[in-house]
Amino acid sequence: MYAALWRKLPGSTPVKWLLTLIILTGVFFLLMDVVFPWVSSLMPYNDVAV
Template sequence: MYGWIWRHLPGNVWVRAVVALVLALAVVFVLFQYVFPWAEPILPFGDATVTGAGGRP
């Protein structure tokens, strides 16, 4: 997959590297702005169990 993306980017190696970096940053931005906030209520990260000292409830 990464090879296919690399072959389809325009320009020489430096231009491709910059474009690939911009694409990666765009993906991270979309994940943090839209995907993670949408999925947060669905995921069980808030369901933690804390026990007392010594592992006893």
């Protein structure tokens, strides 16, 4: 699967590495902005009873 994605990226090897880094950074920020806050609201550790 990763080889197929690698072949679909345009450019030479350094350009492919740069595009891969940009894509991974975008996925990271998307997860931090959308997915993790949503999951955090569902976790039971927010219900503190002391």
